[in-house]
Amino acid sequence: xxxxxxxxxxxxxxxADGGRLxxxxxxxxxxxxxxxxxxxxxGFDVAAMGNNHSGDYGFEALLVGxxxxxxxxxxxxxAGANLEEATRAVFFxxxxxxxxxxxxxxVSGLTYTSAYPPGPALINPWFAATDTPGISPAxxxxxxxxxxxxxxxxxxxxxxxxxxEYNETHxxxxxxxxxxxxxxxxxxxxxxxxxxxxxxxxxxxxxxPIFWGMGNFVWARLEADRSTTAVAEVIVExxxxxxxxxxxxxxxxxxxxxxxxxxxxxLWTDRQPIR
Numbered sequence: 546x547x548x549x550x551x552x553x554x555x556x557x558x559x560x561a562d563g564g565r566l567x568x569x570x571x572x573x574x575x576x577x578x579x580x581x582x583x584x585x586x587x588g589f590d591v592a593a594m595g596n597n598h599s600g601d602y603g604f605e606a607l608l609v610g611x612x613x614x615x616x617x618x619x620x621x622x623x624a625g626a627n628l629e630e631a632t633r634a635v636f637f638x639x640x641x642x643x644x645x646x647x648x649x650x651x652v653s654g655l656t657y658t659s660a661y662p663p664g665p666a667l668i669n670p671w672f673a674a675t676d677t678p679g680i681s682p683a684x685x686x687x688x689x690x691x692x693x694x695x696x697x698x699x700x701x702x703x704x705x706x707x708x709x710e711y712n713e714t715h716x717x718x719x720x721x722x723x724x725x726x727x728x729x730x731x732x733x734x735x736x737x738x739x740x741x742x743x744x745x746x747x748x749x750x751x752x753x754p755i756f757w758g759m760g761n762f763v764w765a766r767l768e769a770d771r772s773t774t775a776v777a778e779v780i781v782e783x784x785x786x787x788x789x790x791x792x793x794x795x796x797x798x799x800x801x802x803x804x805x806x807x808x809x810x811x812l813w814t815d816r817q818p819i820r
Contacts, residue, residue, distance in 0.1 A: 546588030549778075550639040553591040553646060554584070555705060555739050555759070557598040560613050564606025567671075573601035581617035591635060593705035595623025595648030595681045596740070600671055604678040623648025623681045623705065624673070631673035631681040632691050636699065642781060645699035647691060651683035651708035651724065652740055683708060683724060689731040696732025701781060704728050706738040709758060715743055717757040725755045734787050735779045744774050747791055754779060754789025762794070762802050772796035776804070 546552040558574035560581060566573055584592070592614045600607045607624055614621040625631040634647040653671035673679035681687075683706060695702045706728070708721050717725070717738070725736045729750050736755040738745070745758025760774040761767075775791040782788075794802045 549588070551591070551637055551644060551646075552589045553593060553703065553705060553737065554589050554762075555596060555707065555737075556592040556594060556614075556619075557596050559599060559602040559606045560592070560610035561602065561606040563609075564602025567600055567603050574598045575602050575606070578613050581613055581619060585618040589619055590637070591646050591705075592619040592621050593623050593648040593707075594621050595631075595650040595683075595705060596707040597650065597652040597671075597680075599624045599680055607680075608678055620646075622646055623650065623707075624679065625681075626673075626678045628673045628675055628681075628687075631679060632687060634691070634695055634699075634702075640781075642700040643698070644701045644703065645695045646703045646705070647681075647695065648705040649681045649683035649688050649707070651706070651720075652711075653680075685724070685727055688724070689727055692728055692731040692733050700785075701734045701787070702732055703779065704733045704736045706736055707740045708738055709740045709745075711740060711742065714741060715745060715758075717745060721757065725757070726750055729753045729755065735789060737777050742771055744791075747777075747789055749789070753787060756789065756791070761796060763800050764796055764802075766796050766799050766801075774802060 558576040560576050560578060562578060608626055611621045611624060620635040622635055634645040637644045653669040671679050672682040692702055708724060728736050734753055738757050739759045741758040742761055743758060744760035748755045756777040759777055761771055762774055766772055772795055774794045774796060776794060778790050778792055780788050793805045795805050797803045
């Protein structure tokens, strides 16, 4: 992560001290803020907050957490004081390219079931609105409007996308595929998805990589299926062509992922996703 041009991580916790639990779901996470500068020192540049745990300890902790990330040099995306801030991208200049990174979530955080509500509507108190804080909703109209605008001002647009069926699948559902393809159609150059806690395949759609599920990384050492993971690598060539690959990794002990072997170029070819 110190050798690459840009490192993006999905941070599934409230990165703040204090706060109050926002729901009674089984697992709520809050990280030690002393870990944030360690992440930055390790090479992380962006912390995606668009997920179902950034708001675990309330919106005050979410907003303080955003400030903590900024102070540590970890550019936050995917959550904010209102919809504009939650959907706001961060920009980087790397190798003569302007790169924009943005984050959306199709999972609210109030529960682990898929019925809050089902489908793409995503109307829930966890999601940011015009005048209220929260996480960035993965609504089709919201996502595509943001990405279309970014495509006009950035050379490369990377989307962090939290979505899917928790711990239940190794292939993306039809709704997940629709979201990923819609983002590329709108101008995204790479889509990196997560939430399944399982490693899902890589697809190339319209010459752009979509990583359908990144699994766990700095996480507990559990059974092999949940400890088998990878790093998503996006390569931009000098001519502007973009490719992706999965670098295999395995969580060998609690919080200790280790890279294993050569990059995996295997692509997902099943055009009829299993629900």
